[in-house]
Amino acid sequence: MTCQPALLSDAHVAHALQQLRHQPPLVHCMTNDVVQTFTANVLLALQASPAMVIDAGEAAQFSTIADALLINVGTLTGERRDAMQAAVTAAVAADTPWTLDPVAVGALTLRSDFCQQLLSATPTAIRGNASEILA
Incomplete structure (x- = not known):
């Protein structure tokens, strides 16, 4: 079974960009150290407001x-795992959409087990390469 990405029409993309400009979202980014600056810059270019709140107590509150939560497990540690879990639990309770980026899932046990656990919280979207999605 192959997983095909959903195709978006030009009109759908234009509408999404119009919504971004009309009401720029505040995006809670719990992402890996390697891409933090890139993620922030892309969101800023889209006129969104990125925030990298990673402390477990603050992450849940934030x-x-x-308006949205990004979970990227690229530089996962036990402490970050706890903060991400708290953030996801709070986001689900607040009906905040969230995205899971399961970096290196399938290859490493800690992140594979953690992402399997997070799937029970039903992410709004999953962003991954083919091997990560298959895992």
């Missing part, structure tokens, strides 16, 4: 304030 997820209820943010």
